[in-house]
Amino acid sequence: MSKVLVIGAGGVSSVCVHKMAMNPDIFSQIHLASRTKSKCDAIAESVRQRTGQEVATYEIDAEEVPAMVNLIRKLGPSLVVNLALPYQDLPIMDACLEAGVDYLDTANYEPKDEAKFEYKWQWAYHDRFREAGILALLGSGFDPGVTSVFTMWLKKHKLKTIRQLDILDCNGGDHGQHFATNFNPEINIREVTAPARHWENGKWVESPAMGEKVEFQFEGVGSKNMYMMYHEELESLAKFNPELERARFWMTFGDEYIKHLTVLQNVGMTRIDPVKYQGRDIIPLQFLAAVLPQPETLGETTKGKTNIGVIATGEALDGSGEKTFYINNICDHEDAYEETGNQAVSYTTGVPAMVGSAMVLQRKWAGDGVFNMEEFDPDPFLEMLGEQGLPWNVKELDGPVDF
Structure with missing residues (x-):
């Protein structure tokens, strides 16, 4: 039973939050935040109608690290799930470091002013996450993931x-x-x-x-x-x-x-x-x-x-x-x-984001530092993936x- 904070309110987030709500034995409390709270509210209402589960919603600018830290400390989640834009990865990682909470995303960092997807910026966080005793799981979507x-x-x-x-x-x-x-x-x-x-x-x-x-x-x-x-x-x-x-x-x-x-x-x-x-x-x-x-x-x-x-x-x-x-x-x-x-493109990314979150929360995947999906045992992830709608x-x- 664990509390999660999901950042972002697009299609992938909608799928991920719906699937989390369908697994209340793993995700005891779901909190959802984005720049546009009305989008969070729409997802929360859909989740309530489909599953009967409640999702708390908040307005947040993911690039404002102090505000992110305050929200994380206020809610006390076991995991922050970053489903925002790739160029918001580093500010959210900074906030997780300061608040001392595990982190997960679905896509690697990309600078706003250059279309260049690379892991080097996030891999550079490994020692800081290791020293803080927390985990960052990178790329828990479908591809990557x-x-x-x-x-x-x-x-x-x-x-x-x-x-x-x-x-x-x-x-x-x-x-x-x-x-x-x-x-x-x-x-x-x-x-x-x-x-x-x-x-x-x-x-x-x-x-x-x-x-x-x-x-x-x-x-x-x-x-x-x-x-x-x-x-x-x-x-x-x-x-x-x-x-x-x-x-x-x-x-x-x-x-x-x-x-x-x-x-x-x-x-x-x-x-x-x-x-x-x-x-x-x-x-x-x-x-x-x-x-x-x-x-x-x-x-x-x-x-x-x-x-x-x-x-x-x-x-x-x-x-x-x-x-x-x-x-x-x-x-x-x-x-x-x-x-x-x-639709299925959001579904095939949102379900793996939920499954990766479950792996972290259940400590089936564990470690201190920054990790890619390749570094963990594939069996429990793929077993749950098949059970959760992606055979x-x-x-x-x-x-x-x-x-």
């Missing part, structure tokens, strides 16, 4: 070493909009428009954004074009699997999404530097994010499925030579909406993927 745990499960149960790794993220959902992002528009577009990077032979190889396209047949979805891009779990996977020769990340995008994004880039609407407008500085991408549909509003109209997983090739544990395994989850948008009022499947392929 479940994909990292999938990889380590394969390494524990199937493969002695992993030579090649490909992460495949497919969203086969249709929301009926001309152009909309599946998660926070600002973060989504910053990710997609950044140069692609993959790990190969001990170094990072950079290529143009959306420059490499491959068609792949996804179970439950069908044939989709996927594009190589950079994603933060590649950095931690390369760190904790030094034998990796190559690691890549792929995400699917429809032709309409690519067409709209290309036009927006060409006219400067994806810029993250200030532009003068009527005497005021505005960030074009932030303005664009404000006029696009918010992901949490897309649940009711989104149909189809997601399919996210890992294909790994390496030396088999049983000594039978090189083998290739594909481990993945398929999630239905309509099922996710029926359970939590959110997974693993199968052996005929050989390494050729793309």
